[in-house]
Amino acid sequence: MTGPEVSPSFRLVYVPGVMPDKWVRVWNERQPDVPLTLTQVPAGPAHGMLRDGEADAGLVRLPVDRTVLSAIPLYTERTVVVVPKDHLVTAVDSVTVEDLADDIVLHPLDDVLGWETLPGRPALERPATTADAIELVAAGIGVLVTPLSLARLHHRKDLTHRPLEDAPASSVALAWPEAATTDLVEDFIGIVRGRTVNSTRGRRPQPAQEKKPDRKPERKKDGPAARNAARGRRGTGGGTAKNPRRGKPRRRS
CATH class of the missing domain: 3.40.190.10 (Periplasmic binding protein-like II)
Incomplete structure (x- = not known):
């Protein structure tokens, strides 16, 4: 007998100065059954938490160790x-x-x-x-x-x-362990990049509704043969055009 199934969750860390609210809000709308745990940590420890598997993804400051972490640069601060x-x-x-x-x-x-x-x-x-x-x-x-x-x-x-015009700048990126690029990580990447819920690059596009086959209306038959046949039906009982019958012949006296 197996134990109870553990509900999925998503652990996101972020460094001071980063505002993840808008992305968290979209996540809660799209993934109501997957709670997102949000933790603020200093810049240095955030990298260590990702390397040690203590977080699924992080909004961190560059540079990161690209030998173990994947990263998508988001913006550079003044x-x-x-x-x-x-x-x-x-x-x-x-x-x-x-x-x-x-x-x-x-x-x-x-x-x-x-x-x-x-x-x-x-x-x-x-x-x-x-x-x-x-x-x-x-x-x-x-x-x-x-x-x-x-x-x-x-x-x-x-x-x-x-x-300060000629000083170095700090860039913020979304990073995650390269060996742990899960489906939930892909979902969050899509949110950060602004993909819609039905994007073809997202992991969980909504199923498209089945399209009913179009029923084309029957076209009325047309053409010389059809018109001649119609004339023939209208002329039944009234004779032909060359030899019309107009009643009994007159009797000579």
């Missing part, structure tokens, strides 16, 4: 510098790395930007997280360069941000 509202750079619409040469630029341990050379002057210590770095910016310790979504996530009324 990079901004977070500063106090009274900072000099607030007088301009955008900033360059050279504009930060005299500033202490904080570099948190969970930074997601691939810097080759850090701008500005380094701090004595690296903050543990982006959230900690935001607190230091508010305390006047330095400035922070980060993706726009993270600046918005940690928004404070006493801080603002400006676009």
